[in-house]
Amino acid sequence: MTETQTIVPRKAFELVMLAPEDVRFEREGDTLRLTLSDGTHYPRVSLRSCFPVSGGPALLSVRDAASEEQDEIGIIADWSKLAEADRQAVSTELELHYFVPKITAVSKIKDEFGFLYWTVDTDKGPKEFVMRNSVVHYAREIGKNHWLIIDVNQARYEIPDVSQLDSRSQGLVRRFLLL
């Protein structure tokens, strides 16, 4: 399936939309497989949310993970309209691909030699991470009170709403992110 597309991308500029009835997803272990209604089978596909931050997960790019460039198979306009089993499979895959823990509480932030050492609770479990102490570059306000923090390993942590944190966490975040 990749052979035909390696050097000369076929209609690379055309948008292919995939309707809910066109796709059948299934998970096998950590691998997401896809079969299209015309019978084409992809042993592994990967998913990219087109608007992971702003538009929610609705618009989804489905890509052939077996091809070197992960060529796009098509776009699903709204994956919440997929059949139940497909939706389950897609949701799990997105959960795994976009690993952006949401910070629920901050117990400590230490400032040392230009680095901030965070000790936090997230929706994925407790975590300690280190961030370069440069708010301009490594903390981004992506919405009102909505912050994205990028650590030294380029891992991302999200604070969906600073004002919803407990007062202690809020105090720490406000002080160190200079809010």
Added chain:
Amino acid sequence: MNTGDKQDLSKMPGAAPHVALPDSVVAAYRTQGGDMDELKLAVKSDLAPDGAFGEQWLMINRQDLWVLDRHNGTANVRYKLPLDQITDAKVERCVGNGLLQVTVDQKPQVLLHYSNDLIDRFGRVAYYLHDLAENGEQVAVPDPDADDHRCLVCGRTLVDRSTKVCPSCIQRGKIFKRLMALARPFWGTLLGIVLLMLAGVLVDLLPPYLTRILIDDVLKAGAKADLLVWLVSGLLGIQVTRVIITIFTNRMNINLSTRFTSDLRDQLFTHLNKLPIDYFDKNQIGRLMTRVNQDTSELQGLVSQITGFALNIMLVIGIGAVLFTMAPSLGLYVLIPTPLVVAAAYFYYRYMRPHFERFWIARWRLNATLNTFLSGIRVVKAFAQESLEEERYHDRNQKVLESRLRVDQAWSRFYPLISFAFNVGGLIIWYAGGRAVLADKITLGTLMAFLSYLGMFYGPLSNLTHISQTLNQFLTISQRMFEMLDEEPEKQVETPVQQPSLGGKIEFDNVTFGYDPYFPVVRDLSFTIEPGEMIGVVGPSGAGKTTLVNLICRFYDVTRGTIRVDGVDIRDLSMEEIRRQIGMVLQTPFLFQGTIAENIAYGKPEATLEDIIRAAKAANAHNFVTRLPEGYDTIVGEGGTGLSGGERQRISIARAILHNPRILILDEATSSVDTETERQIQEALEKLVKGRTTIAIAHRLSTLYNADRILVLNHGRLEEQGAPKQLMENKGKFYNLVQLQTQLSSLDGVVPAL
């Protein structure tokens, strides 16, 4: 669970000594028939199968690969794959995490995810699995945590990979020694500064002493009224001396810090010049600029600050001593408000700094907005988005206003507090001293002198509260710079094979290379280029064309395989020699600051003016150069005359012609110019190519019609090679590419079909 009942894997090759397998994992592994003695590798992932933080283990023994997941103390085998079925393995980056994928039966299969903290570990595992699949069991087991990003002193993982030692391990003494060594040429100045400072302190101590005499002996008693004029003149003289001393100290200070840092900058630059290209890939240009420019100027500021500290220490000690000897009983009272002053200074740094920082950031963002707006003004107008930009600017400006107000409010709350702390000290002395004067224990003059000294005491004291912070900053910056100076220059063989002139034969023998070793960009490349041959390299972007060129120039060393030039391994040749024999014309020609003549003669400074003109003529550059008002003396590069892309390109071709290399590399040399210019450049190139081994990378296939041979690269592999005509007849990849371009070009009808 204590480590005692865990399986110690430290004897296992490849396992980091600290890896201890939990009992439950060992048990699950054994239940499924695994033998601990045959275990070769066991690594932990920090993510659970559901994507939360958790624990999974990947184990490799002689026959199989296992993935186990461990939750609440029990472990389950998720996968068990026979190793001989795995034909490939790689890691893939997701968002905030990565995954390990293997290929079984030509089908990709994801094994597990891991957080970004473990990217290196699993990259090594994937590389090992890939190696196993290709070369079988004899492949050595790697240490998955052989981390080159560990602190050289304490061994912990480094957070800041731009240094090799973590900040808390910086050996302060050592750095100071090196700094002192660097400062050796300035010892004289340094001594002068210290002496001047001492003199300054002495002069500072005099006026209160004189006022004391003035009050006690002149004003109160009135007996020695004639002393008044002398004392006041003395005070005036002291002021004048003080001014002179300050001017000289500042002068010497500035002189010292400026010269010291400019010396350092020179050293850094000289060293940078010797570093290998991959150093510049690993360190973004911005970061290096910071290192050379900002760090040195920050160091300059810190040097002056540190001399300032020295002065303050002298003042505190000097005044302290005077206070205690003048009136020992009052001296103790001075100490009472000291904690208050120190605390106030500390709180200033703790609470006021963030306010200032917030204001600086807001102002920086405002400037950035203005900058973007001004550079994009045409776009703004063309899309009629003035109001949007106005709003954006207004928002940012509002933020600046708000943060400025917050600074002022915080300051207005803080300032009275800090002056209160200072004043309380004075009041205590007024009270205690007043009583002493009334009891005739000390004179009024002594009290007045005491109060003046007090005013001079608290200032320096509060300044000293952030001495450790400044020192740390100073040391960290110094460490960063020394590390850059310690960075190893390009690897050279000790005794390079002497090869007076290259013939120009290039052989690639099973070459594999990746900028990041886990992600090879070219794979198993083997081909030979004969001397004098012209080779065209084509393929889609990301196919590895430019990488190929980088390897020939030895900007990088191959990961595996060998590149030979005239039969000699490129690593055994002297780097300078290779590069002297290679000429390059790049897609975006780079002109240095200087005249056109200097630019053409860049690779051969000894060239005569006639040589330069001959080269320019051959490059079709002579005509336009002579039309310029300053001819060959025209200054180009930053701040110089603007030349068009085609003109710049022809100058860079002239440079290559004059350089007269055996091997010529043309990397998309004509891709960014119009058709007429392309024709002229093409003409110039034809002259240049004659008699040299030429490697031309091109997107426009029409420029390769006279190549002897074409190499078609795709995803780092050689897919096809042969004469253009032959490839067209074969109707393979090259044919497809040409067909595609002909279709596209028939739209604008400029590029002739092959």
